Structure formats: C-alpha cells, structure tokens
Amino acid sequence: MKKALVFLVTFSLLVTLVFAGSVSAQDKYKIGVLAPAVTHGWVAAVAYHAEARCEELSDQIEYRIQTSSNAAEMTSQLDDLKTWGAEAIVAFPQWTGMEVPIRMAIEDGIEVVNFDIKIDVDGVYRVAGDNYDMGVEGAHYITDKIGKEGTVVILEVPTAGSVSELRKAGFLDTLEEIGADFDLHTYATKFTREAGLSDMSDILIRHDQIDAVYSMDDETSIGVVKAIEEAGREDIKVVTGGGGMQEYFEMMPEYQNIWLESALYSPAMVKDAVDMALDILKGKDVPQEKIIPTTIVDRTNYEKFLDPDSPY
Structure with missing residues (x-):
C-alpha cells in the first residue's frame, strides 16, 4: 500500500513538472530575426547584437536568427519563420x-518591426537611427573645429541610396543655416576602407x-586617415565618420x-527593435x-563606447 502511495505521489509530481514545463514553453513568445549576410562590419554587428538581446530575453522568448544574401533568400527565410510559428x-x-x-506576413497576423531600412508597407513598425x-551633427562638429571658412571634401556614397542622401542633406542644410562659407568638393566613394x-x-x-x-x-574614414598619413599631409584638421566601429x-x-x-549609428540599435517586437506581443x-538621436564620439569620450566583444 505504501509503495503504491509513493508511486502515485511521484507520478503526480512528474506530471505536474512536465505540465508546468509545457506551459512555460507555451508562454514564451516566438520572435524571428531576418538580417543580411555579412557585407560590411556594421551588418555583422547587427546579427551579433540581435542574438545577444534575444539571449538576454530567453526566459520570455524563443527565437531564430536567419541571414540571407538577397531578397529571394530572405523571402524564403520569412516563409520558414512563418512555418515555425513566429x-x-x-x-x-x-x-x-x-x-x-x-x-503578406502582416496580413497573416505577424507583427513586423523593420530595423534601419524604411519600406512602404502599412502596419510595419520601425527602429532606426537618424541619418x-x-x-x-557633422556640420556642427566641423565648423566648431575649423570655423566657417575653409576647404571641405564631402565623401558621398550614391550606392547607399537614402542613407547617403539624408546624411549629405543634413550636412549641407546645416552649413547653410549657420552661414558657413566653405569651398566644398564632393566625391563618390564606398563604405569600405579600401575605397x-x-x-x-x-x-x-x-x-x-x-x-x-x-x-x-x-x-x-579609416581608409581616409591612412591616405592622409601615407601622403604626409598635415593640413587636414577633421575627419568625420559614422556607424560606431x-x-x-x-x-x-x-x-x-x-x-x-x-x-x-550603432548596430546595437537592433536591440531596441527586438524589445519593440516583444512589447507589441505583450x-x-x-x-x-522609433528614431534614435545621434551621439558624437571623438577622443574626448570614445572610451565610453568601447566593446571588446563587438565584431564591428
């Protein structure tokens, strides 16, 4: 009789634990992350920070992170996340x-938070920096260091589309507003140190x-500084940049x-996108x-932004 009683109690506890674990798993939200394959150090850091934040939230969410090389591959991965139950x-x-x-994902009832890129789709949420x-900020920084006169080179990146266009527009509009009289020279380049x-x-x-x-x-900018150094030039007083490398x-x-x-323009902003997705589900x-304002980093405060684990 005692053995039977012990068995029943033990069995009951096991059932309770299994059921509790099942409920706990069901209570977790399913969040998928779609990111591009690495084409740039900044992009690599997006996936890094997304996974770091998902791990921090692992008591609340199940997650899957997929990387792709083109729109067709990302579309296929989006379908996989649908099947998974995102x-x-x-x-x-x-x-x-x-x-x-x-x-189509939104029409299927999936909440979508776009990171960085803005697309014309009703119902999509978005987290980005302010290009x-x-x-x-770049215009204010340069005028603060050299005054309102001088020769300034603008390195634009036409292949970056609205990213480059907005950063250039903010720069030129501000120079006009503050009355800077620079001799401006604009050249096309790319977002690589080699370029x-x-x-x-x-x-x-x-x-x-x-x-x-x-x-x-x-x-x-790293490539720019290397070129200045190799040429032995001492006339250039400011080189701006962007991203958070x-x-x-x-x-x-x-x-x-x-x-x-x-x-x-930190890739760590993707953590805000993951947080937003979870808040929506809750x-x-x-x-x-959500547009995150710009922070300026230079030799006066760079130590605050060092992250030895960052891939970027």
Whole structure:
C-alpha cells in the first residue's frame, strides 16, 4: 500500500513538472530575426547584437536568427519563420523586393518591426537611427573645429541610396543655416576602407589644401586617415565618420593633430527593435516608429563606447 502511495505521489509530481514545463514553453513568445549576410562590419554587428538581446530575453522568448544574401533568400527565410510559428519578426531588408512578402506576413497576423531600412508597407513598425541628424551633427562638429571658412571634401556614397542622401542633406542644410562659407568638393566613394584609401589618395593629389573631410562611415574614414598619413599631409584638421566601429574609436586618441569623429549609428540599435517586437506581443502601447538621436564620439569620450566583444 505504501509503495503504491509513493508511486502515485511521484507520478503526480512528474506530471505536474512536465505540465508546468509545457506551459512555460507555451508562454514564451516566438520572435524571428531576418538580417543580411555579412557585407560590411556594421551588418555583422547587427546579427551579433540581435542574438545577444534575444539571449538576454530567453526566459520570455524563443527565437531564430536567419541571414540571407538577397531578397529571394530572405523571402524564403520569412516563409520558414512563418512555418515555425513566429509571432513577430524583426527584419533588416537591405534590398528592394521585400515589400510584398512583408505585407503578406502582416496580413497573416505577424507583427513586423523593420530595423534601419524604411519600406512602404502599412502596419510595419520601425527602429532606426537618424541619418539626416548625422549630417547636421557633422556640420556642427566641423565648423566648431575649423570655423566657417575653409576647404571641405564631402565623401558621398550614391550606392547607399537614402542613407547617403539624408546624411549629405543634413550636412549641407546645416552649413547653410549657420552661414558657413566653405569651398566644398564632393566625391563618390564606398563604405569600405579600401575605397576610402584609394579615393582619398586621388583627392589629396588634386587639392593642396584641405581643412576637413566629411566622411559618412567609419570604415571609409579609416581608409581616409591612412591616405592622409601615407601622403604626409598635415593640413587636414577633421575627419568625420559614422556607424560606431571599434577600430576607428581606438584610433581617435592616436591622432592628436586630427580630430577623428564618429556620428554614432550603432548596430546595437537592433536591440531596441527586438524589445519593440516583444512589447507589441505583450500588448503594450508602442509607437509606429522609433528614431534614435545621434551621439558624437571623438577622443574626448570614445572610451565610453568601447566593446571588446563587438565584431564591428
């Protein structure tokens, strides 16, 4: 009799534990993350920070992170997340052609939070930095360091579409507002250090005097600084950047003759997108769009932004 009683109690406890575990798993929200395959250090850091935040929330969510090389692959992965049962998806669609699959996901009842990229789909949420404000801050930074006169090179990146256009517009609009009378020279480049080095080397040959370089990206800026160093030029007093690259931060105190600046557009913002997705699923009141203001990093404060674990 006692053995039977012990068995029943033990069995009852096991059933209770299994049932409790089942309920606990069911109570977790399912969130998928769609990111591009690595084409740039900044993009690699997006997936890194997304996974870090999902791990921090693992007591509340189940998650899957997928990376893709084009719109067709990302669409296929979006379908996989639907089959898995994703209730919300954080998407970083770098290519055109994602509007239809994202619209279909929303129509299927999935909450979608776009990171960085803005697409024309009703019902999509968005978290991004302020590209226009990066240009605004860059203009203020340069005029603060060299005054309102001088020769300034603008390095735009036409292949980056609205990212480059907004950063350039913010820069030019602000120069006009504050009455800066710069001799401006605009050149096309890319968001890579190799392009920054090659293009800036050519630009240095064309101009005997340059006071500042408005670069929009930290990787480009690393190449720019290398070109200046190799040419032995001492006339350039400011090189801006953008993104939040650890290597560029670490260079800042090494160049006391040049102010190296980065308008922080941190890949860590994707954590806010994951948080937004979870808040939506919890039924919280969430704004349709969250734009994160620009933070300026230079040798006076770079130590606050160092992250030894960051891949960018």
